[in-house]
Amino acid sequence: MKDIRNFGIFAHIDAGKTTLSERILYYTGRTHKIGEVHDGQAVMDWMRQEQERGITITAATTRVEWKGHRLNLIDTPGHVDFTVEVERSLRVLDGAVIVLEAVSGVQPQTETIWRQADRYRVPRIVFVNKMDRVGADFGRSVDSVRERLGAVPVPVVTPLGAEARFRACLDLLRGEVLEWDDADRGATMTRRAPEGDEVAELETRREALLEALADFDDAVAEAFLEGTWPDPNELRKVLRRETLAGRIVPVLAGSALRNKGVQPVLDAVVDYLPSPLDVPPIHGVHPDTGAEEVRRASEKEPFAALAFKIQQDVGRKLTYVRVYSGVFRGGRLYNATRRKVEKPAAVLRLHADKKEREVEARAGDIIALTGLKWTVTGDTLCDQDHPLLLETIAFAPPVISVAVEPERSQDEAKLLEVLERLEEEDPTFHHEVNEETGQTLISGMGELHLEVLVRRMKDDYNLPVQVGRPQVVYKETVEGGAEAEATFDRTLGDKRHWATVRVRVAAADRGVGNRVTLAPAGELPEAVAQAVEQGIREAWLSGELGGYPVEDVDVEVLSVGFDPENPSEMACKVAANQAFREACRSAGPVQLEPIMRVQIQVPDENVGDVIGDINARRGEVRGMSTGAGITEVEALVPLRRMFGYSTDLRSKTQGRGTFQMLFERYDRVTG
Numbered sequence: 001m002k003d004i005r006n007f008g009i010f011a012h013i014d015a016g017k018t019t020l021s022e023r024i025l026y027y028t029g030r031t032h033k034i035g036e037v038h039d040g041q042a043v044m045d046w047m048r049q050e051q052e053r054g055i056t057i058t059a060a061t062t063r064v065e066w067k068g069h070r071l072n073l074i075d076t077p078g079h080v081d082f083t084v085e086v087e088r089s090l091r092v093l094d095g096a097v098i099v100l101e102a103v104s105g106v107q108p109q110t111e112t113i114w115r116q117a118d119r120y121r122v123p124r125i126v127f128v129n130k131m132d133r134v135g136a137d138f139g140r141s142v143d144s145v146r147e148r149l150g151a152v153p154v155p156v157v158t159p160l161g162a163e164a165r166f167r168a169c170l171d172l173l174r175g176e177v178l179e180w181d182d183a184d185r186g187a188t189m190t191r192r193a194p195e196g197d198e199v200a201e202l203e204t205r206r207e208a209l210l211e212a213l214a215d216f217d218d219a220v221a222e223a224f225l226e227g228t229w230p231d232p233n234e235l236r237k238v239l240r241r242e243t244l245a246g247r248i249v250p251v252l253a254g255s256a257l258r259n260k261g262v263q264p265v266l267d268a269v270v271d272y273l274p275s276p277l278d279v280p281p282i283h284g285v286h287p288d289t290g291a292e293e294v295r296r297a298s299e300k301e302p303f304a305a306l307a308f309k310i311q312q313d314v315g316r317k318l319t320y321v322r323v324y325s326g327v328f329r330g331g332r333l334y335n336a337t338r339r340k341v342e343k344p345a346a347v348l349r350l351h352a353d354k355k356e357r358e359v360e361a362r363a364g365d366i367i368a369l370t371g372l373k374w375t376v377t378g379d380t381l382c383d384q385d386h387p388l389l390l391e392t393i394a395f396a397p398p399v400i401s402v403a404v405e406p407e408r409s410q411d412e413a414k415l416l417e418v419l420e421r422l423e424e425e426d427p428t429f430h431h432e433v434n435e436e437t438g439q440t441l442i443s444g445m446g447e448l449h450l451e452v453l454v455r456r457m458k459d460d461y462n463l464p465v466q467v468g469r470p471q472v473v474y475k476e477t478v479e480g481g482a483e484a485e486a487t488f489d490r491t492l493g494d495k496r497h498w499a500t501v502r503v504r505v506a507a508a509d510r511g512v513g514n515r516v517t518l519a520p521a522g523e524l525p526e527a528v529a530q531a532v533e534q535g536i537r538e539a540w541l542s543g544e545l546g547g548y549p550v551e552d553v554d555v556e557v558l559s560v561g562f563d564p565e566n567p568s569e570m571a572c573k574v575a576a577n578q579a580f581r582e583a584c585r586s587a588g589p590v591q592l593e594p595i596m597r598v599q600i601q602v603p604d605e606n607v608g609d610v611i612g613d614i615n616a617r618r619g620e621v622r623g624m625s626t627g628a629g630i631t632e633v634e635a636l637v638p639l640r641r642m643f644g645y646s647t648d649l650r651s652k653t654q655g656r657g658t659f660q661m662l663f664e665r666y667d668r669v670t671g
Contacts, residue, residue, distance in 0.1 A: 001276045001297055001364045005269050006322070008059075008074040008089045010117075011099035012107035013660060016129040020099060020256040020265070021075040027187060027262055028064035028071075030351070034185060059085040059309070061320065061350045061366060066266045072366045083112065083445060083662075084395055084428040088308040088377060090116050091393045092322035092366065095273030096124045097265060102136035102162070102253070104632070105144030108599045108662055114149050123243050125268050127261070128253040131159045131166045135627060138162065138253050145249065154212045156239065157252040157264045158205050160198065169253060169261055170194070170202055172209050173232040178264065186259025216242050236271055243272045276364035282324045284380065284390040287336045293388045299363050301325035302386035303333070307372075307379045308393065310425045312460070317424075318348070318368045319375050321361070324390075326383065328361045334384035337392070338374045341384065345371030377427050395427045398443035399594040399639055399663055402450055403468035405440060411463055415440065418461045422453055429453060443473055445663070447643075472640045475592040475666055476543030477552045481506035482586035486578035488571040499571035500561035501532060505583040508552045511665060514540055516555045524560055531569035532557055535576030544581065544589050551592065551666065555580060592666040594639040599632060600649065602657040607631045609652045617641035618670065636664055 011017045025031040059076045074089045090096065096117055100106060106114075117124055128141045138159050145153040160168045160177065169178045171191070177198060181188040194202050206229065214221035217238045223230045242248040250272050254261015276297040282304070284293050295304045303326030311318040333342045348368040349356040361367045375381065378392035406415045419431040419442065430443045444450045447470060457463045485502040508515065516533050518524060524532070536557075540550035562572060598619070602610050604626065610633060611621055619637035626632075642661060649657040 003069045004072065004275050004364045005069060005095060005273055006072045006093050006276065006364070006366055007095040007097060007269055007273050008076055008093045009097045009099060010076050010086060010090075010113045012101065012104075012109040012113075013077075015099045015101040015107075015110075016256050017099050018075055020097075020127065020129065020262065021073065023186070023256050023259060023262040024064060024073065024266060025062065026185070027266070028066050030062065030064045059089050063349060063351070067270060069270050071266075071269060074366070082449065084426055085309075086113055087116055087395060088393050090120050090122055092306055092308045093122060094276060094279050095269070096122050097269065098124050098126045100126060100128050100141050100145070101133075102128050102130045102138060102141055103133050103627070104601075105137075105141035106148040108597055108634070108660055111148060112662060114151075121246060123246060123272070123274055124249050125243070125265075125272055126153060126249055126251045127265050128159075128251065129256055129261075131162055131253055131261075132164070132255040132258050134163050135630070136162045136166070137627070140627070142251055145251070152212065152248045153251045154209060154239070154248045155205065155251040155253075156209065156268070157254075157261065159253040159261075160201065166255060166258075166260075169264065170198070170205060171264065172202070172206050173235055175202060175206070175229070178261075180260045182259070186262065189263050212248070213238055213242075216247060240272050244274050244278055276324075282390060284388045287339070287387050287389045295325040295388060297363050298325060299327050301363070302383040302388070303328050303381075304383070304388050304390070305333075305361070305381045306390050307375050307377060307381060310375075310377055311368075312421055312425060316370055317372065318370060319372045320350075320366070320368050321381060323361050323363055323365045323367065325363050327363070329359065332384065333381045334387060335372075335375050335379050336382050336387045336389045337379040340374040342372045342375060342381065344369040376424055393427075396445065396663060397473070398428060398430055398445060399473050399596075400446060400450065401441045401443040401471045401473055403439040403441055403471075404454065404465045407464045407466055414461075414463055415457075415465065418457055418463050421461075422456065426453075439468075441471075446661070470643055472593055474546065474548045474669070475551045476545050476548045476589055477510075477550065477592055478505060478507050478584055479588035479590050482583045483558070484579050484582035484586060486575045486582060488575040488578070490571075495566070495568070496563070497568040497571040498563060499568060499575045500559075501535075501572065501575040501579045502558045502560075503536070503576065503579045503583055504556045504558055505580065505587050506554045506556075507587070508554045510552055510667065512552060514551065514553050514555065516557070518557045525567060527569055528560060528562060528567050528572050531572040532560055532576040535573035536580045538573075539577040539580040544585050545591050548591065550584065553584070591669045593669045595636050595664045595667045596639050596642060596661045597664040598635050598637050598642070598659055598661045600635070600657060600659040601630055601632050602649075602653050604629055604631050606653045606657065607633065610649070610657065613648065613652065617645075638669075 009017045009021055022034055026034045059074050061074050064071045076086050076089050128138055142153045145151050156172055158170045159166055171178055176191040177194050179190050180186040210224040214224045220238060239250055243250060250268055252264050252268055256262055281294045281296040286293055295301050305321040305323045307319050307321050309320035335342050347358045347361050349358050350368055380390040382388045423429055428445050433440050454467055457465055483504045487500040489498045516536055518529055536555055543550045600610055614621060614635045617637050618641055619635045621635045623634045624631055649659055
């Protein structure tokens with residue numbers, strides 16, 4: 001397992017992730033032709049919509065070999081609407097390559113990915129791509145990693161020249177110039193000694209490298225003070241140790257589209273990113289006792305794996321899993337999350353949309369299983385004799401909805417079946433039938449997200465649908481605090497159902513969610529306590545203002561009165577539900593709406609018009625940066641004000657403006 005690297009490629013949209021992935025496939029011999037994104041021929045963008053749109057929509061998995069190492073690679077989307085693919089990939093990967101675009105450096109989605117990687121403690125390396133673009137600036141990109149991400153970037157491969165003058169790279173550890181042969185599309189990389197001005201450039205860059213590493217290693221600090229250059233292998237060990245600890249981030253540079261700088265990225269994956277043996281043992285709990293359980297990355301340990309993705313493939317269900325321990329050679333597996341026994345039909349190795357049958361799944365593998373009936377994203381699969389429940393995967397809530405109905409009336413039942421399948425694949429997609437209007441509503445992370453799913457209904461399931469106007473997903477909370485008491489007293493048959501519940505509700509900090517505490521704790525019978533809590537949880541699914549879900553509310557159950565000889569769980573549940581609703585009505589309920597972080601790139605001459613438009617949309621400009629004739633404006637804007645913005649922006653900038661948008665938080669509706 002020391003020769004395995006499970007890593008993903010992540011970036012803001014259009015930074016060049018898939019272009020880098022295609023070169024990796026070509027240079028490792030996995031493919032014999034470079035697939036280009038702009039031609040719709042990228043191997044990793046295998047979906048029809050990905051090829052038509054020129055963007056990545058779903059994470060694609062493959063395996064390649066490089067210098068005796070087995071690399072399991074996941075290429076992920078950059079568009080914020082498909083953040084589910086990023087979240088679940090980071091949950092199961094050991095390392096990450098973060099691609100920056102050399103003109104813009106760190107962008108909004110880069111920050112989101114970085115925070116997700118921090119949460120899962122995933123070591124990273126950075127590749128500054130598109131060094132051949134007008135406005136490319138390696139130093140500025142490195143500075144943006146330090147300033148916007150709070151990381152310690154340590155360049156190890158730096159560019160020689162920029163924009164049209166970008167011609168080669170410097171390998172700082174070996175002190176050599178790296179060049180690529182255009183005749184074979186960069187497959188041949190040659191090394192030579194630096195010449196002329198390159199010598200001074202190398203010395204300057206090397207001094208900065210030693211200075212950065214001196215803070216983490218005494219031997220490097222001593223060499224830095226003495227003005228000597230340490231052995232490259234020793235430096236590589238220091239870089240690996242500090243990268244795995246998350247204290248530094250190695251940085252490389254190149255231009256994937258121009259076939260320059262890709263092989264050093266593969267070397268860095270091998271040299272600096274962890275193997276399964278370098279990752280701390282996974283911790284879980286016994287599903288029955290709650291006792292903590294530990295699994296090490298060993299084939300001798302009991303089998304344990306996490307299902308991180310579901311995909312419908314020609315009528316069959318593929319379940320992607322990351323194997324943390326043990327070996328599976330067929331037979332049965334136990335789903336500890338659902339408490340169900342599963343019998344996988346086959347183990348498959350994946351290469352984008354192609355599958356290769358395997359005889360076993362071993363610790364450290366990322367594979368797919370077929371034939372699983374109950375398993376969904378985030379479930380734990382394990383040995384039934386040694387059950388283990390791993391931490392599941394958390395996903396952001398949907399922020400936008402549209403109404404859909406089938407074009408053919410006879411497809412009503414089929415619509416619900418297809419929506420359930422899509423929902424199983426994508427945890428950020430939800431559907432519901434509005435009881436009052438009878439409409440079927442689908443909810444997702446953005447207009448593009450829903451547009452892609454609607455198109456899939458037609459292409460993949462032969463189910464054309466009509467779509468209504470987008471609607472914002474609102475929520476509710478309270479501004480103050482209040483107490484309320486409710487009594488339920490009814491005789492049904494020969495039994496009296498009676499309970500009195502008193503609760504206090506108060507506003508919680510934004511984003512922390514809802515919490516229920518029982519006071520005094522532990523004094524209620526378990527069945528009564530569960531009924532009271534269930535009544536409150538059901539009540540916050542539909543608030544008082546518009547029936548929207550209630551968020552960020554602290555609920556304290558002050559007292560529960562019931563017949564100790566014959567307690568009624570139904571009465572406790574209904575009384576708790578009514579008490580919570582009454583307290584919310586008195587605590588100042590307010591409506592919340594999704595606020596989006598919007599980053600807009602426009603020509604300098606259009607900045608005034610764009611800012612004026614943002615203000616008219618009740619937005620708040622948070623910052624601006626300028627470079628190469630382009631100004632980047634960052635603002636917070638209510639989602640309901642952003643519908644149709646792409647058309648408005650194009651008209652204000654003669655088609656030259658672009659923007660990206662991602663969810664920031666829920667906040668009070670104003671104006």
